[in-house]
Amino acid sequence: MGKYGVITSFDDDKSSATFAPDSTHITLRMLLSHTSGHEYDWLNILLGKWRASRNEEPWTGPTIEHKSAIPLVFTPGTGFAYGSGHDWAGKLVEKASGLSLDEFMRIRIWKPLGIESDITFWPSTKDNMKGRMADMSRLDQNGNPPAVDASGYDIMFGATDCIGGGGVYCSTKAYYTFLSAVLRRDPKLLTSQSHDELFRPQLNKECEQALNDYIALSPAHTNFLGQRIPASVRKTWSFAGLIAKEGQEGRFERGTAFWAGVANTVWFIDREAGICGTAFCQLLPPLHPPVIALHEEFQRGVFEKAKEARVD
Template sequence: MTLAKTIDGLLAKAIDDGVSAGFYAMAANRDRIVFSGGAGTSDGTSPWREDTIAWLASMTKSIVAVAALQLVERGVIGLDTPTTDVLPELAALQVLEGYDEETPRLRTARTPVTLRMLLSHTAGTGYSFLSANLARYQQENKIPTSLELKLASIVDSPLVYEPGTGTMYGNGLEWVGLAIARLTGRDLATHLRETVFDPLGMVDTAFGIVDRSRLASVQAKTPDGLVALPFELPAEPEFLSGGGGLYGTPRDYLRFLQMLGAGGVFNGARLLASEVLTAAQQSHSAVFGRAASVDPATSHDIDLLPGTSVSWSLLGMRNEERTPQDRPVGTVAWAGGANCYYWVDADGATAGVLFAQLVPFADPGVIGLFADIEQAVRA
């Protein structure tokens, strides 16, 4: 059976099984795109296509990380230099150690936050759907949710551990986006367009929707089945979210992955020096495992590679041992909150994306489909 027939069959079965209303998958090797195809619908009527626009959510993070590493390469900022000169707000952050009955235990962070910490999820930043104490604090203090894109959502939220002493998936890339804007003197959208999107030909990736007629709708999986969710990020946010604010297409995102796999260059455009990229792809955190969700409406427990040791690079999650799908050690991968997923091998041997627009995140059926697609590509 050909690769196309295999993946087409996997996608069709997932639709028949009610995993989601629609998907689009793309994969490439060093030389060419080896698969591009979808199943189901993107908005109830239109088929998924490689130029269907979807909310990238946390797949934004890897793109913003590349923009930050470009500034590191130019000597504008160091990975291990305290970032308080650029982001003085970080100097005033407090650590939430827990609660004494009704009283939060807060103290000032003792360790300066660095860019490396923010990129590798070791800065102490968190997400409320992964921390009961943080969720309680934000609710009691009426701090906006991360999806409201108000500065108070990051500035007024405490850290969940002392910077540099732990590993927890968090919103540190929001701070990175703010730092890029301040260091360059221009808004994050303009900077990403000129330094990442235009060189790669990512014509449909932006903060905002470039063509509403191609927009996929988000659906929620409920006990009663799939339900359309009227979701869209604020049109006029207080800040551009470096952690989850981009919309884009499968075609655009695969171009970004092909650049990473090719050592920082794509179609003659070099975005990063190969040595900078290689260093960024190494492990920069402790090994971690399943992340327990405290908000089932937002996410299932997160374990994208069950039974496999993983850590954080500066570009996303990396596996520290070979996976059942034969993913080599050091492959960078991550995902977005509406169940989009990607992988890219450090040597560019393979790369792939699976797009859906479905919540809660970390849907077991979508993760299983993604694993099966990857295994087919590597076979």
């Protein structure tokens, strides 16, 4: 359950938030499907004001507790908001296994796939990785080139915890190895039943509508979450990520999964077409529309090649 309850309003004159008490137990399923009521504070105006009233910056501090022990934005299980559910889920894995999330994933995922030398939460501590780290670059305040060096940017904002929702560093080859293993339902990763569950839509009608409304809430929400998928294509959520419930001509089939990272890294798994792909860059601002447009063209190119291969 949430530590503070559900934030309902903020009085600017008094610099004070109002909360509704809530005792709903948050489940792992809620955390993994973004229906727990957690939302990243940098996406929510009320949470941003609450942080400021406490002289705190959004999503800062060394631990997940520092970053994400914040008010909920709705009663768990009744809506959708993009937040720290996977970060908390990672902490549960650590609690249940007695291992760090880095070590758990090394044993259960990375080593079986032969990619343990190219993926970790802590590349600066690995002699074979720290010299291969790509520096970040940044476009200007209007998102225009040329890009300039942003190597001082800390994408983890001071984290010393493993951040389950987005803290892994890896090579493109290693990530594609993982992605393709998921596409072909590699038994080294999951049982057949668990592979089915990974892509099964997790949202009921209320939460699915909340997701689609949430994506359309503002240009920022659309840019961060929409993946340039038309608003006319109904979307839902699975443990794997965003799911398009319908296909888009020349780009993907029904049931394709998508997601992305802050530095304009994007991946997709189209199980109907039998293809997957990812393209990495290290560029700010996050999920910049012109860059995401390039990702869309990449997806269309892969889809076309797959179609040609099927014809041949």
